[in-house]
Amino acid sequence: MSNMSETQRTPLYDFNVAHGGRMVDFAGWEMPVQYESIVEEHKSTRAAAGLFDVSHMGEATVEGPEAEAFLNYVLTNDVSTMDDGKALYSLMCYPSGGVVDDLLVYRKGLNRYLLCLNAANVAKDVAWLQSEAAKFDVAVTNVSSEYGLIALQGPKAFSILSELASVDLSSLGYYRFVEGKVAGFDCLISRTGYTGEVGVELFVSTSDTAALAEALLEKGKPQGLVLAGLGARDSLRLEAGYSLYGHEIDDEIGPVEANLMWTVSLKKAGDFIGKEAIKTKRSDGPAKKVVFFKTGGRRIARPGTDIVLDGAKVGTVVSGTFSPILNEAIGSALVDASVAKSDSLAVDLRGKSFPIERTKPPFLPLNPQA
């Protein structure tokens, strides 16, 4: 059990409590799991917009003459393809091909980068990066305490934002960012997100985060903006088919198993950590694969539930929730690769077997690039 005395609060803690957030311990942070209803927050984000406190996520700067070379060595994706104002999703792997973390890289200038890291992994990531950085002329600095992070996601996100932003966002491309003011506060405005919807993530100074959130909420409410918690964040990301560290990826589930080879550039110049193991696993075939599924019913197959084939266990559910849009339970599982394409998989729920239907993510038509 976590020690409450070590639990951290985001700059939106008071804001979240004042707005009815039900606070839970998540990765050592006191975070809102929901405000009113997970299902309603999910639906409102798909229909209008949701505002998420994601300030628990970590940030690190990577700067120095060899910053690009260093990142290309520690990350699987090709950082040399980036220009200023570009964001890139990548994995950071161990030599074994297992994943240290999945993260976003922001190129702020030549050899000046910002990384966005999973809350639970910040200390581990920074230690890993700093240890590997010893071989390069580069400095890695944990700047997590300097930033709050707000995700504004949904079809109304840009119409809400445009009334508050000092910069023209109409031409801001997907996975691009710009620095400017929102409601008078300096922000890094990034066209990224984790819901499958159009939207942005706003990096803002810790001291301005609460005032920015209030301004966004006030401006957005008439357009249907709601506060959304971790519960909706998880159901939205699973509906979108996005991997989450500790579920679809971890130190043993790598890009080959998790269908994330699109984040691995085997062709980029030079070596990178994990390359040999990933190449070998890809050519030999992995022992296990991640599959996504629908249950056809409303009963959730929660993480840890057995996946069975002809009565024998062949895998384990790694994510499971209720899709408010499909009105049925959805999930993902790590299964033996030999049965990953079987149409006869089932979940075992309290001793009863329910067939599942494998589905290619996303679970519904989504277009965050629209």
Next chain:
Amino acid sequence: MSIPSDLKYTKDHEWLKLLDGDEAIIGITEFAQNSLGDITFVEVPEVEDTFSAGDSFGVVESVKAASDLYMPVDAEVLEVNEALESAPESVNTSPYEDGWILKIKITDPSALSELLDAKAYAEIAKD
């Protein structure tokens, strides 16, 4: 938090409403549904199934968690609320009315004296 004074309660957050004779209806409390959040599924037993007081008779599932349901008294199931199959969210919106779960026949009333009144239940239904 609504805790009607005409109902009896278990420590596990079920309520029981005595009807005429040896019949009763049961459900989960406002506090329980509020703690569980959005309810997506309720597993109920078959009519004529019998249970002893304290037996698990079903499961209520929310987006967040699955929680066992416990029978307040020795009972036989007379009727299940079939509306919950298509509208389990009734347990959220109307836990004491539309969201009732079972109608039962009390086969041994001795456990009734163990149940809590509204005042005693209010003491344990605190955040």
